[in-house]
C-alpha cells in the first residue's frame with residue numbers, strides 16, 4: 344500500500360558527527376545480542392549507512408576476553424561503524440583504545456543508557472545518570488583526549504520521572520568535547536515501555552550545539568517523521584523497528600524525501616531477506632551456531648506473516664542450516680498473507696495522539 348502525506352519534514356542538513364559526514368539522518372542502533380556483523384551487513388545491503396556494534400564491556404575488552412574481541416568484528420563492507428563502550432572507569436575506557444585504534448571504527452560511543460540492573464548496580468550504563476554530571480564530563484573528556492575518533496554518548500532522559508537530567512548531562516558531554524549525543528526518550532525506570540518523552544529530547548536539542556540523535560519508538564516512517572518534527576533532532580536511531588525489517592532505512596528515507604512508502608512486502612521478499620540473513624549468520628558463526636542464532640530473527644520476520652506462528656514454533660528445534668532453509672522455502676510456497684509493516688504501530692502510537700501542533704495523526 345502506498346500512502347502519501349502532505350506535511351513532510353526536511354532534515355535541515357546532512358548529519359555530521361565530528362569528522363564523519365553522513366548522507367542520511369538515520370542510524371542503526373546498538374542492540375545487545377542483535378547488532379552483530381551479520382545483522383549490520385544485512386541492513387547495509389538494504390540502505391543503512393551508519394551502524395553501531397552492540398555495547399562492549401570496556402573491562403572485558405581491556406582484560407582481553409576473546410568473546411568480547413569477537414564482538415568487535417567488522418568487515419570491509421561494514422563501514423562506517425561506531426563501537427559502543429560500556430564502562431564508568433576512565434582508565435579502563437582508555438585502555439580499550441589500544442585495541443579500538445587498530446580497527447577501522449569511525450566513532451566511539453559511551454553507553455549511559457543501559458537499564459539492566461546488573462549493569463546499573465555497578466554504576467555503568469544508565470547508572471551513570473545517577474551521578475553528578477561532572478562525572479560524565481570527566482569520563483567523556485578523558486576518552487576525547489585519548490582518541491582521534493569522534494566520541495559520542497547515548498543517554499536516557501534520566502533515572503526516573505523525578506530525576507530528568509538529560510539537559511545537564513548533555514551540557515556536560517558537550518563541554519567535554521562529545522561530537523554528538525543520542526537521547527533515548529525514556530527514563531531508566533521505564534526501560535523499553537511507556538511513552539517516549541519527545542519534549543525532553545527537544546529540550547536537549549535547544550540546549551546544545553552538537554548534533555542530537557533521538558531514540559525511542561522508531562517503528563515506522565510516520566513515527567520517525569513525528570520524532571523529527573517534535574524534537575528538532577538531527578538524526579533518529581532505529582532499534583526495535585529494524586528487527587525483521589531490513590527495509591526500515593529505505594522506507595523511512597523514501598517517506599522523508601517523497602512522502603510515500605510501501606507498507607507491505609511480498610512473501611518472496613521476506614523469505615529472500617531471511618535466506619540472506621541466515622546465510623550471513625552461518626558464514627559468521629558456523630552452520631550450527633548461525634542457525635541456532637537465526638531462530639530468534641526468524642520470529643521477528645514471522646511476526647509480519649499471518650500464519651507465521653506455526654512456523655515460529657517449528658524452528659525452535661532446528662539446528663541445521665539446510666533444515667532452516669527448507670522451512671523458509673515451505674513458508675514461501677504456502678504464500679501466506681503478509682501483514683502491513685507499520686500500520687499497527689501507527690494506529691497504536693500515532694493516530695490516537697495529537698502532535699505538538701494539535702494535528703491528528705492520520706493523514
Ligand SMILES: Cc1cc2nc3c(=O)[nH]c(=O)nc-3n(C[C@H](O)[C@H](O)[C@H](O)COP(=O)(O)O)c2cc1C
Nearest residue numbers: 372373374375397398497527558559560561582583
Ligand atoms: C534487544 C535490545 C538490546 C539493546 N541493546 C542496547 C545496547 O547494547 N546499547 C544501547 O545503547 N542501547 C541498546 N538498546 C536500546 C536501543 O538502542 C534503543 O535506544 C531503544 O530500543 C529505544 O528505541 P526503540 O523504542 O525504537 O526500540 C537495546 C534495545 C533492545 C530492544
